[in-house]
Amino acid sequence: MASPLLSVRDLTxxxxxxxxxxxxxxGVSFDMYPNEILGLVGESGCGKTMTALSVMGLIPSPAARxxxxxxxxxxxxxxxxxxxxxxxxxxxxxxxxxxDPLTSLDPMFxxxxxxxxxxxxxxxxxxxxxxxxxxxxxxxxxxxxxxTRMSQYPHQLSGGxxxxxxxxMALMLDPDILIADEPTTALDVTVQAQILDRxxxxxxxxxxxxxxxxxxLGVVAAVADRVAVMYSGEIVEQAPVGQLFSDPQHPYTQGxxxxxxxxxxxxxxxxxxxxxxxxxxxxxxxxxFSPRCSQALVRCWEEHPELVPDDGRHLRCFNPRxxxxx
Amino acid sequence: MRYLASRTVxxxxxxxxxxxxxxxAIRLSGxxxxxxxxxxxxxxxxxxxxxEVLGLNDxxxxxxxxxxxxxxxxxxxxxxxxxxxxxxxxxxxxxNSIILGAAAFLLVFLVGVPLxxxxxxxxxxxxxxxxxxxxxxxMAVPNFWLALLSIWLFASVLxxxxxxxxxxxxxxxxxxxxLAAEGTALTVRMTRSAMLExxxxxxxxxxxxxxxxxxxxxxxxxxxxxxxxxxxxxxLRIGQIxxxxxxxxxxxxxxxxxxxxxxxxxxxxxxxxxxxxxxxVVMVVLGNWLADLGYLAANPRLxxx
Numbered sequence: 001m002a003s004p005l006l007s008v009r010d011l012t013x014x015x016x017x018x019x020x021x022x023x024x025x026x027g028v029s030f031d032m033y034p035n036e037i038l039g040l041v042g043e044s045g046c047g048k049t050m051t052a053l054s055v056m057g058l059i060p061s062p063a064a065r066x067x068x069x070x071x072x073x074x075x076x077x078x079x080x081x082x083x084x085x086x087x088x089x090x091x092x093x094x095x096x097x098x099x100d101p102l103t104s105l106d107p108m109f110x111x112x113x114x115x116x117x118x119x120x121x122x123x124x125x126x127x128x129x130x131x132x133x134x135x136x137x138x139x140x141x142x143x144x145x146x147x148t149r150m151s152q153y154p155h156q157l158s159g160g161x162x163x164x165x166x167x168x169m170a171l172m173l174d175p176d177i178l179i180a181d182e183p184t185t186a187l188d189v190t191v192q193a194q195i196l197d198r199x200x201x202x203x204x205x206x207x208x209x210x211x212x213x214x215x216x217l218g219v220v221a222a223v224a225d226r227v228a229v230m231y232s233g234e235i236v237e238q239a240p241v242g243q244l245f246s247d248p249q250h251p252y253t254q255g256x257x258x259x260x261x262x263x264x265x266x267x268x269x270x271x272x273x274x275x276x277x278x279x280x281x282x283x284x285x286x287x288x289f290s291p292r293c294s295q296a297l298v299r300c301w302e303e304h305p306e307l308v309p310d311d312g313r314h315l316r317c318f319n320p321r322x323x324x325x326x
Numbered sequence: 327m328r329y330l331a332s333r334t335v336x337x338x339x340x341x342x343x344x345x346x347x348x349x350x351a352i353r354l355s356g357x358x359x360x361x362x363x364x365x366x367x368x369x370x371x372x373x374x375x376x377x378e379v380l381g382l383n384d385x386x387x388x389x390x391x392x393x394x395x396x397x398x399x400x401x402x403x404x405x406x407x408x409x410x411x412x413x414x415x416x417x418x419x420x421x422n423s424i425i426l427g428a429a430a431f432l433l434v435f436l437v438g439v440p441l442x443x444x445x446x447x448x449x450x451x452x453x454x455x456x457x458x459x460x461x462x463x464x465m466a467v468p469n470f471w472l473a474l475l476s477i478w479l480f481a482s483v484l485x486x487x488x489x490x491x492x493x494x495x496x497x498x499x500x501x502x503x504x505l506a507a508e509g510t511a512l513t514v515r516m517t518r519s520a521m522l523e524x525x526x527x528x529x530x531x532x533x534x535x536x537x538x539x540x541x542x543x544x545x546x547x548x549x550x551x552x553x554x555x556x557x558x559x560x561x562l563r564i565g566q567i568x569x570x571x572x573x574x575x576x577x578x579x580x581x582x583x584x585x586x587x588x589x590x591x592x593x594x595x596x597x598x599x600x601x602x603x604x605x606x607v608v609m610v611v612l613g614n615w616l617a618d619l620g621y622l623a624a625n626p627r628l629x630x631x
Binding site: 056058087088089090091092095096098100103104105106107108109110117118121122153155166169170 | 527528529531532533534535536537538539542547550551625626627
């Protein structure tokens with residue numbers, strides 16, 4: 001395989017509340033390759049968004065800080081990069097789209113103003129040139145009537161249209177890497193498919209690398225090349241998408257897959273994983289999933305498992321068992 | 327457009343109601359108007375004649391319509407005490423009041439907004455706490471006391487500034503600061519909280535993700551959003567300044583509308599008290615209307631839909 005575009009190693013991010021620091025991202029490592037979609041899945045509160053914000057250098061300061069690890073991008077480490085240089089990377093080399101398009105655009109400025117401001121931040125072009133670039137970016141995400149939209153304000157656009165604007169903004173400077181944090185979660189089901197389609201089309205056309213954060217396993221199965229499953233701030237299993245879905249090894253991955261409703265095969269109650277993700281201040285010693293795991297051993301309660309590579313897969317479990325049909 | 331129309335109608339209704347209220351309140355305040363005009367030795371018959379001439383014996387509603395009729399045709403009448411033309415008094419004292427009021431208004435926003443921004447950017451630091459403590463003091467100290475205190479300190483003890491008078495720039499400094507104190511304190515607090523509220527919004531993250539600098543994000547985008555509540559409450563600040571001008575002008579001997587009004591009320595000079603009260607009401611109402619216009623102009627969500 002080619003060398004990775006972005007290499008995250010042992011990334012650890014802590015949040016401070018009332019003087020005590022808690023790890024919300026704990027030693028996360030993954031690689032992103034050109035022209036590839038890496039899916040990052042897990043329940044709410046497992047650290048997916050914090051991982052993405054850490055890569056972008058956008059974690060809320062001073063409440064949170066990166067306590068260790070590195071994010072290697074080309075020959076630079078983004079974690080130790082001065083803020084001034086990091087700003088050059090953001091929006092240009094690596095861009096991000098967020099979950100809620102309704103609140104993600106400044107309500108006081110027109111769409112055209114917001115887009116051209118970011119363009120002119122990174123490229124020394126005239127205002128008309130920047131406007132032409134913005135217009136083209138809006139047309140590429142198939143926003144209807146882009147000329148009119150340029151002079152409109154966010155409140156005049158629907159949620160789906162605003163998310164297209166967000167995508168246009170993220171893609172207009174041709175980034176190497178796009179981080180999409182639950183890009184369709186806040187949208188209507190019918191619009192979700194359209195937005196995802198636009199996003200994928202652009203990713204393929206540009207040969208871009210994409211980190212797709214979602215809790216929707218259906219989306220991941222359909223579009224991702226590789227999948228990393230996060231639990232309690234750590235990656236517990238990582239594998240190519242086919243392998244992960246056909247032969248999940250980690251009990252948490254298995255639980256997630258069983259929890260997907262399958263209308264054709266099953267009747268009766270939906271499978272759930274008992275309990276919930278532990279809050280960062282109450283992560284149990286040993287394997288953090290052990291309290292919810294049906295196959296936990298005594299060792300799982302006492303010893304913290306490492307992420308072990310095995311035949312293209314990375315797994316963090318002492319007692320993996322093949323998935324038995326439910 | 328509908329917003330603008332409704333605000334304008336609202337303003338006219340307030341003006342009509344307050345003109346009645348001012349008119350009645352002055353008549354109900356008691357006292358004898360003829361005392362302003364006639365010597366103490368005047369007989370009851372003389373006083374009665376004067377009341378008849380001035381129309382003071384007519385029913386109040388009739389007096390109101392007569393008065394409003396004259397007012398609208400441009401006849402403001404004369405003072406009862408010295409027979410001066412009220413129209414002349416308004417121009418002369420109005421100018422002084424506008425100078426003082428405008429100076430205070432500028433202070434409120436040119437000092438209040440930057441201090442509030444500074445406090446929000448330096449949230450929970452010594453600078454923030456210092457600014458916030460000052461603003462609590464600014465709100466808590468009654469302005470008549472602040473006026474006396476500042477005269478004592480800057481005029482009597484330090485001898486830096488004159489204690490009273492009009493109308494040199496040096497004489498404007500103390501009354502303008504005292505008049506602006508409370509509004510500035512409130513504006514600091516409001517600016518700070520509006521800035522902090524907007525700093526937490528999702529779109530701030532989007533702008534940062536686009537690579538914009540902190541100074542751009544805060545100085546342009548967050549500030550632009552924080553400006554909305556600041557503008558919408560500018561009307562209240564105007565009302566405050568007009569109201570406090572009565573006290574401050576008297577203490578500092580600043581010959582403005584407020585000082586004339588206070589003297590007129592004390593001497594039962596009905597025509598003057600009445601008209602000057604109305605002028606203050608008009609200023610407050612007009613100020614609020616202008617603030618509404620500013621709010622409309624600043625908020626794209628109200629502009630087009």
